[in-house]
Amino acid sequence: MKRIQLFEFEDFSWFPSGLRNGMTNLIAVLHRMMGISEVLADCIGEVLQEQQVSRIVDLGSGSGGPMPEVLKIIHEKKELENVELLLTDLYPNPHAIKKFDRSEGDKISYSESPVDAKDLKNAPDGLLTMINSFHHMRPKEAREILASATERGQSILIYEMVENKMPLFLWWLLLPLSLTILIIMVFFMTPFVKPLTWRQIFFTYLLPVIPICYAWDGQASMPRIYALKDIDLLLEGLPTDKYVWEQGYPLKKNGKKLGTYLKGTPLKQNFSGS
Numbered sequence: 001m002k003r004i005q006l007f008e009f010e011d012f013s014w015f016p017s018g019l020r021n022g023m024t025n026l027i028a029v030l031h032r033m034m035g036i037s038e039v040l041a042d043c044i045g046e047v048l049q050e051q052q053v054s055r056i057v058d059l060g061s062g063s064g065g066p067m068p069e070v071l072k073i074i075h076e077k078k079e080l081e082n083v084e085l086l087l088t089d090l091y092p093n094p095h096a097i098k099k100f101d102r103s104e105g106d107k108i109s110y111s112e113s114p115v116d117a118k119d120l121k122n123a124p125d126g127l128l129t130m131i132n133s134f135h136h137m138r139p140k141e142a143r144e145i146l147a148s149a150t151e152r153g154q155s156i157l158i159y160e161m162v163e164n165k166m167p168l169f170l171w172w173l174l175l176p177l178s179l180t181i182l183i184i185m186v187f188f189m190t191p192f193v194k195p196l197t198w199r200q201i202f203f204t205y206l207l208p209v210i211p212i213c214y215a216w217d218g219q220a221s222m223p224r225i226y227a228l229k230d231i232d233l234l235l236e237g238l239p240t241d242k243y244v245w246e247q248g249y250p251l252k253k254n255g256k257k258l259g260t261y262l263k264g265t266p267l268k269q270n271f272s273g274s
């Protein structure tokens, strides 16, 4: 496999939730900057229409990432006006829970109880999405997620905003430079964080723990992402008679690739009797 297992601060249960939330808030800013919501809304909208599903269950949501914006765009599409979004995470984000409590009538809620993506047996019904969170799963767990979705006949859409294609030696070589660039970027991105708290400001500009951890996790994510060929390995041996897998590159309006996706959907039953 091209993917390697590195640590990310975000994954440690002892990592302070305030810092973790500060980091996922920054990822949400990055999504807005890159225009990921539009691309995702097209991919997700297609599956919802094809499979006639009216709920999205997002796993590893962090502070929500691009999904609230994605839902807004989806609501503008024909027959998808009533789609609901349930955000979940192994470490639920208290600010996001408060923000997305359905009171706005926006059809978004955030599960207060932790939901482990590795344990899909009891996952709520709906289209499962994993946005920039699949790389957190080790190969055995990643395969179990795919196998579980197949067994349950539940649609799943996995998206990573970067493709893992850089040779590893080059990644190590460029690491000091990439970390420095990311740390500096955080200083400029932070004013766009919503909601911007004193804690986020303190741990960015006065004691820059968030920029350092964000930069490391951002860089460590890249070689942890499953390359398209790695995904082929994960899918090997899964039954294909009732379930189809498709992977590729979502395209922006200007035709440029933006990240990679893996889509799994149950085959539609033919009830024609023929």
Ligand SMILES: C[S@@+](CC[C@H](N)C(=O)[O-])C[C@H]1O[C@@H](n2cnc3c(N)ncnc32)[C@H](O)[C@@H]1O
Pocket (backbone or CB within 6 Å): 010, 011, 024, 027, 028, 059, 060, 061, 062, 063, 064, 065, 066, 088, 089, 090, 091, 115, 116, 117, 118, 130, 131, 132, 133, 136
């Ligand atoms: C890189 S963040 C992505 C957050 C959000 N989806 C986005 O795109 O901004 C990865 C998220 O996965 C969560 N996570 C890690 N392991 C998980 C697991 N086993 N089950 C559910 N969530 C997990 C982390 O807590 C973190 O919020």
